[in-house]
Amino acid sequence: MPAIDNLPARTRFATATEPDPTFRLAPHNVEAEQALLGAILVNNDAFDRISDFLKAEHFSEELHRRIFDVAAQLIRAGKLASPITLKTFLGEHDLGGVTVPQYLARLAAEATTIINAEDYGRTIHDLALRRDLILIGEDIVNAAYDAPVGNSPREQIEEAERKLYSVAETGRYEGGFQRFSEALTIAVDMAAKAYERDGKLSGIATGFKDLDAKMGGLQASDLVIVAGRPGMGKTALATNIAFNVARNYQFRSKPDGTAETVNGGVVGFFSLEMSAEQLATRIIAEQAAVASYKIRRGDISEPEFHRIVEAAREMQTIPFYIDQSGGLSIAQLAARARRLKRQRGLDVLVIDYLQLLGGSKTRSDSRVQEVTEITTGLKALAKDLNVPVIALSQLSRQVENRDDKRPQLSDLRESGSIEQDADVVLFVFREEYYLNNRQPREGSEEFIAWQADMERAHGKAEIIIGKQRHGPTGTIELAFEAEMTRFANLAPEESLPERY
Known part of the structure; x- marks a missing residue:
């Protein structure tokens, strides 16, 4: 029988005179x-x-x-x-x-x-x-x-x-009451930073002047819902905003060696519906002003190819990160967002789209309760990471049953919690989409009226601010190029040349 001293340390028994060196008490006092x-x-x-x-x-x-x-x-x-x-x-x-x-x-x-x-x-x-x-x-x-x-x-x-x-x-115990003077200091600092920032905004600029004027930019810890029926351009608006934010990213180094965002921001984009390649194609089409179907078919001219190369070169340098995983739960999404912020930084988070997220695997509740858990989790994530979270959402079919197709808060699909938890709700509406689908017979009186309506609505989109906790509601107009799925600032009427 071998001596105790010759046995491997992990298999050696503790004796009365020799306490087990591997045994440690859990910390306590x-x-x-x-x-x-x-x-x-x-x-x-x-x-x-x-x-x-x-x-x-x-x-x-x-x-x-x-x-x-x-x-x-x-x-x-x-x-x-x-x-x-x-x-x-x-x-x-x-x-x-x-x-x-x-x-x-x-x-x-x-x-x-x-x-x-x-x-x-x-x-x-x-x-x-x-x-x-x-x-x-x-x-x-x-x-x-x-x-x-x-x-x-x-x-x-x-x-x-x-x-x-x-x-x-x-593990946090820094909650509770604070002196009002501390809150005042934070508010004044925010106003000072807004004064110094491009566009005089308290939040991150979306790149759309009229929208920024209404919202003051994307505010930290806000949950922003972008909703609309299929074909309205929800994803296009989200990708436009995300690219604008990432392209304008500027930072300065703090004394401790960490980076502080000065303008724009680092963007995380959860593409639950499209692959990263499809999303990249759309963004290249937007930035190069080349129709996405032409890029997919290879039906492009030499000048268009050069624009695509330039757009791709710019996209390689911007802090834009895509996660194309499908079927994520809210817990998995939150874990990945926290990891991105820890490793690369994060200033804006985009989710396309909310209904493709799942709740807890252990829950057997209805879909309404699951969506409630998701929206509550997204709002908590926005506050925890202190960044604006933009989540896209589908609208219910009841919009199609009305004469006026403009969406309302009651059209948000599957749960009233979306409206309740959101700080801002934006609806994307394009009248041109519906007019295209009901073209009357040529030569009729209805056709002449339809043509006038089409001319008025062509190339325009409405962004309806249905809810905003810290600002006004209302409607702004943007230019929309359907082939490039691109939104742009709309020139004011007084700046246009005189019509004949």
Whole structure:
């Protein structure tokens, strides 16, 4: 039989004289827990200092969790939490010869002062986060060893990111009230930056002057819904805005070495419907002013080819990132967006389109509840990343049943939560699309009136601002070139040459 010293370290048993070097206790601080609980039992005001970030599950000892939970319930009910009032709710526990009333009395006798309560609370909270990180690490290792055949490593990575993000969210305790003067300082800084920025906008310029004038640009943490019926140009508007933002990107280096966006921005584009190649073809067509069907067929002239090459060369240098994965859940999308911001930076996020996202796999609710989860998740993501999120959305068919086809908020498909969670709702409407589909017989009176309507509507699109939390609603007109799927600023009527 081999000697213990000759055995591999991982298979060696610990002896009474040789403790196992691989065994480590999870980080905890029983003394801090006892001191904080004692402070609460002596002076219930100590609870108010830690109640907004500390929970019972943050305590490492089961009895301490129970004491904190019962004390919290009593204090929130307006009652006194003391060793005498608590003992009737805790039952019997084996404390090594010490009864529960005796243990509560000892906690109160060795209590810290109320001044130190918050510091002890943060210590307990931080140690709980460390234990959560250890558990996540163990889960990652175990899942990697025992992964089923159908579970890809990428899915495991996204699940790990989701868990880490959940810990990061629960790990925040900087919430609560702030002085109004702090909010005023932020507001004045925003106004100063708007004054310095091109176009005098508080947000990121879309590249469309009339739209920027109404919205002040794309605002950080806003959820912007771009909605319309098929064929209206939703994707074209989103790609136009995204390209304009990425093309205008300028940054400056901060003292810590990180980059700060000065103008434009880094764009992330989730193309759930089209492939990256299809999306790139559309953007090249827009920027090179060459019809996309000509590019696909190769039916282009030499000047058009040179314009395509120039457009492609410019596109290679701009911070525009495309994810063409289909069937993403809101959790997967959020994980990838956070990863992009961490690795490359992110100033604007675009999703084409909302109805192609999925909710939680475990949910068996209706599609309406699933869309509610998606829109709530997108709004939370916009606030978490502090960037505008532009999500495209389909409209219901009831638009087609009206004489006036202009969309309304009630036409948003599948859920009222889209309207509720959105900060801005933009509808894309092209009257020319509907007029084309109802051409009357040539030579008739209706045909003459139709021609006049077509001339008035040709090459124009309406962007209807149906909702805006921090600005006016209304309608603006843009030029629209259908062959190139390109929007552009519309020249004002007074700037056009006189008509004959």
